[in-house]
Amino acid sequence: MKLLVTGGAGYIGSVCAARLVESGHEVTVLDDLSTGHADAVPDGCRFVQADVGDVAGSLLAEGFDGVLHFAAKSLVGESMQDPSKYWHGNVITSVRLLDAMREHGVPRLVFSSTAATYGEPESSPIPETALTRPTNTYGATKLAIDLAISGYAAAHGLAAVSLRYFNVAGAHGRFGERHTVETHLIPIVLQVALGRRQQVQMYGDDWPTEDGTCVRDYIHVTDLADAHLLALEHATAGEHQVYNLGNGTGFSVRQVIDACREVTGHPIPAEVAGRRAGDPATLVASSERARVELGWKPSTLDLATIVRDAWEFTRSRQA
DSSP: OEEEEETTTSHHHHHHHHHHHHTTOEEEEEEOOSSSOGGGSOTTOEEEESOHHHHHHHHHTTOOSEEEEOOOOOOHHHHHHOHHHHIIIIIIHHHHHHHHHHHTTOOEEEEEEEGGGGOSOSSSSBOTTSOOOOSSHHHHHHHHHHHHHHHHHHHHOOEEEEEEEOEEEOOBTTBOOOOSSOOOHHHHHHHHHTTSSSOEEEEOSOSSSSSSSOEEOEEEHHHHHHHHHHHHHHOOTTOEEEEEESOSSOEEHHHHHHHHHHHHOOOOOEEEEOOOTTOOSEEOBOOHHIIIIIOOOOSOOOHHHHHHHHHHHHHHHHO
16 A cells, blocks of 8 residues: 555654555655654655645645554643644644545545543553543643544544554664653663663652552554554544554553663662652553454563663664
């Protein structure tokens, strides 16, 4: 298929674009490089550097079989401080993309959504039927896009799938995580091992979990990318399907830090800090629907393997 990958120079988008090329698809990457990296665009991809909202119409006029939409503003804290940036950058841009797809007859969409649409869930593991009550602007904008996609699918026959995932980690060869502003636990801990931070903070050690620290669901980025390929194949005209993706068990902050110590051989000092407002004790996905309907099954469930892949990529960037 001839496919457009928006945000394909970012972490998850680049891995997905690479997997698409490996699977024999013709891929165009569209990215404004505001957070992505030109050298993360996989070999074999055509690269267009521009804003999605500015060029979606002219680009899709060339004729495409589908779009995988990763481009987004994604910092939770920033979304609360500058909501306009997120409503314009995420929602308005996505509506322009949907309009361009409708105008030019692009039949398929796979959307990179988020577990932040659920807010603070009442139970865990979290099914797709859980109430969507986002607690931050970022999650609210992603939910708004999901709702828009549902409307376009029903009205215009779009075949659409939204994938809601939790914590993504690991690397796929030369494609890995490197953010200017890092907010994710595993890369932050690895920065301590590299000497770029003095220590890592654990926000509370008195949570109602086995070791007192928060538990989160981690999924390997290659498994996540493969779910996007399956979603593309299973998208059905006139339907908008939503799937949660995760490992189904979850790991605590202490377990992540211990795994990083084991993989890197670095002591990685850790300090207990106060709880952060709005942090749930446990966030774990139920991926049963994706397993049954998409045939998706994560191949990397071992935390040490996920960390090792991330560590190898991180060290390669220091060479």
